[in-house]
Amino acid sequence: MAVPPRALPSWNESLVLGAHRVRETIYRQVQWTELRVLPFLEAKSMQQAPAKTIRTDFTDLMGIRFPIINAGMGWVSLPKMVAAVSNAGGLGILGAGVQPPSVVADQIREIRELTEKPFGINCPLAMPNAVDNAKLALKEQVPVINYSMGRGDWIAEGATRYGGKTIASVNSVKLARSAQERGADAIIATGYEAAGHAGEIGTFVLVPRLAELLDIPVIAAGGVTSGAGLLGALALGASGVSLGTRFATATESTWHENFKKAAIERDVHDTLISEKFGGSPNRLMRTEQAEKILRSQVNPFHALLYSFQIAREMDIPLTRVALDAVRQGPKRVFEMISMASMQRYNKLSFEGDVGQGTVHAGQSIGLIHDTLEVAEIIRRIITEAEDALARLNGIFPERSGE
Numbered sequence: 571m572a573v574p575p576r577a578l579p580s581w582n583e584s585l586v587l588g589a590h591r592v593r594e595t596i597y598r599q600v601q602w603t604e605l606r607v608l609p610f611l612e613a614k615s616m617q618q619a620p621a622k623t624i625r626t627d628f629t630d631l632m633g634i635r636f637p638i639i640n641a642g643m644g645w646v647s648l649p650k651m652v653a654a655v656s657n658a659g660g661l662g663i664l665g666a667g668v669q670p671p672s673v674v675a676d677q678i679r680e681i682r683e684l685t686e687k688p689f690g691i692n693c694p695l696a697m698p699n700a701v702d703n704a705k706l707a708l709k710e711q712v713p714v715i716n717y718s719m720g721r722g723d724w725i726a727e728g729a730t731r732y733g734g735k736t737i738a739s740v741n742s743v744k745l746a747r748s749a750q751e752r753g754a755d756a757i758i759a760t761g762y763e764a765a766g767h768a769g770e771i772g773t774f775v776l777v778p779r780l781a782e783l784l785d786i787p788v789i790a791a792g793g794v795t796s797g798a799g800l801l802g803a804l805a806l807g808a809s810g811v812s813l814g815t816r817f818a819t820a821t822e823s824t825w826h827e828n829f830k831k832a833a834i835e836r837d838v839h840d841t842l843i844s845e846k847f848g849g850s851p852n853r854l855m856r857t858e859q860a861e862k863i864l865r866s867q868v869n870p871f872h873a874l875l876y877s878f879q880i881a882r883e884m885d886i887p888l889t890r891v892a893l894d895a896v897r898q899g900p901k902r903v904f905e906m907i908s909m910a911s912m913q914r915y916n917k918l919s920f921e922g923d924v925g926q927g928t929v930h931a932g933q934s935i936g937l938i939h940d941t942l943e944v945a946e947i948i949r950r951i952i953t954e955a956e957d958a959l960a961r962l963n964g965i966f967p968e969r970s971g972e
């Protein structure tokens with residue numbers, strides 16, 4: 571018997587069906603263990619205590635209460651911030667950056683003194699010292715290793731042996747697929763809005779695409795600062811969010827007060843993205859220095875000289891730099907040199923020189939209006955997410971007759 575053609579839904583019905591799907595997606599991903607589905611007028615107020623846990627496949631995998639992580643930010647997410655995020659129910663990630671393993675070992679020890687909760691370490695593998703830091707993390711059995719800019723199969727293998735987890739930071743479909751094939755337990759999808767090495771695709775498109783392609787949890791990064799951002803990311807299929815710029819402005823962040831103040835004054839247009847900031851597209855806060863670099867020609871000779879200086883400061887033998895040049899090819903090494911040579915401006919940032927310094931910052935800088943402690947940032951995000959969910963429940967009526 572022929573099946574009668576299904577009548578197309580009206581515009582109104584489409585809206586209701588769409589709303590239903592939004593709710594279905596969120597509830598499939600998430601269980602708010604303390605949150606009832608409230609009609610709009612019953613919405614929880616900002617003053618009330620937020621949900622005790624928000625369960626997603628990511629929180630289950632990591633053994634954490636909230637699907638929120640701080641981006642591993644070199645020289646910025648140091649032990650106090652990492653422990654504060656983990657103690658508040660998120661996943662704190664140490665930004666190992668290009669620090670020597672001896673320093674990172676002390677930082678891992680310090681984190682363990684400050685928290686018993688799971689935490690992670692970020693190793694940007696193409697950067698000096700990062701491979702050694704990943705090996706150190708395996709030796710120290712750090713619960714979560716977050717790597718980027720390189721192959722992580724050996725890290726996944728090593729971490730699996732002690733029950734550790736790996737998260738790959740990626741900014742494209744190709745890198746995400748390859749990370750899953752190489753054993754990553756989750757990926758961070760870094761959208762165009764993000765601070766640092768942002769990809770070409772915006773978070774709003776990258777996250778749902780990766781969520782439909784991958785079997786492992788997808789964490790949204792780039793542009794998230796608030797509870798609405800968390801809820802939006804979950805609705806798009808993410809299992810959590812990673813926040814860089816928001817946590818860089820936290821009380822526990824090592825950013826100089828001048829930069830925190832500057833960040834609060836900046837708007838969404840006040841970042842710049844260019845390959846000139848270290849070899850591959852890199853997003854920075856708009857400062858005089860960042861604009862100057864954008865106008866200038868990169869001088870490979872100066873960059874090379876400066877990278878040797880950095881290598882000395884980072885305890886990296888110069889022979890290693892030369893060997894890398896042979897092994898990884900001149901383009902990769904030039905990228906490394908350019909990235910390392912940007913460190914001179916970071917130094918000025920730590921001295922609070924907003925004009926002459928540079929810092930990574932995402933477009934979300936325009937959404938940040940205060941400096942808060944990490945625990946308060948997380949508490950506020952959860953409360954805002956609950957309020958946003960209640961608001962959606964008020965906007966989209968329940969689908970009736972089913």
Ligand SMILES: Cc1cc2nc3c(=O)[nH]c(=O)nc-3n(C[C@H](O)[C@H](O)[C@H](O)COP(=O)(O)O)c2cc1C
Binds near residue numbers: 646
């Ligand atoms: C100050 C700062 C430093 C960062 N350093 C690193 C880093 O060392 N390694 C890394 O993989 N990403 C780093 N990032 C990028 C973040 O991992 C993340 O992709 C980005 O911050 C997400 O976008 P958002 O800033 O809008 O939250 C940094 C970001 C900021 C703001």
